[in-house]
Amino acid sequence: DVKVTQSSRYLVKRTGEKVFLECVQDMDHENMFWYRQDPGLGLRLIYFSYDVKMKEKGDIPEGYSVSREKKERFSLILESASTNQTSMYLCASSLYNGNTIYFGEGSWLTVV
Amino acid sequence: QKEVEQNSGPLSVPEGAIASLNCTYSDRGSQSFFWYRQYSGKSPELIMFIYSNGDKEDGRFTAQLNKASQYVSLLIRDSQPSDSATYLCAANNNDMRFGAGTRLTVKP
Secondary structure, rough: OEEEEEOOOOEOOOOOOOOEEEEEOOOOOOOEEEEEEEEEEEEEOOOOOOOOOOOEOOOOOOOEEEEEEEEOOOEEOOOOOOOHHEEEEEEEEOOOOOOOOOEEEEEEEEOO | OOOHHHHHHHHEEEOOOOOEEEEEOOOOOOOOOEEEEEEEOOOEEEEEEEEOOOOEEEEEEEEEEEEOEEEEEEEEOOOOOOHOOEEEEEOOOOEEOOOOOOOEEEEO
């Protein structure tokens, strides 16, 4: 089975803090994604990556950055957390473009 | 902007009925389409995918794709209370874009 692991399930951070959300997949997938999910807005794509050290902006990249130094790991970084970044963050991966994507369990972030 | 739209719901059907979920997409370059189910507080899980025009059946689920109309649907036959969840439609063209989801309730 594909396993996508998000190391932090529940976080509470203060406004202005730098936040790291880590994601690891164990199936040698090429593609990795970060989404956020908010009630009524569905899943919105923040960033995605096709390869190591490669990144592409999604629909809502403002306030976020990403890092993919190794194929299996894709990190989401909030340089200076703000209250409007309170959300559930979902990491996902897929073998190749167009294939099924598999989600991690999600990270619930609250910024106070 | 690439958009995926779903009928807003919520949708309520009695147990044993057919539930019909609809989705349209704006990006004509989309090549593959997916339906995910998401239970409250959980992450989405794949139900099925479809690449070609027409119908694709998997057990109680049938996905339908019409690329000319940019329309995807999911039919759930013999709906069960365990099918109660939010259903997400997704379209893929170099990246995966999701609709906002339709909440389905199946009443015993």
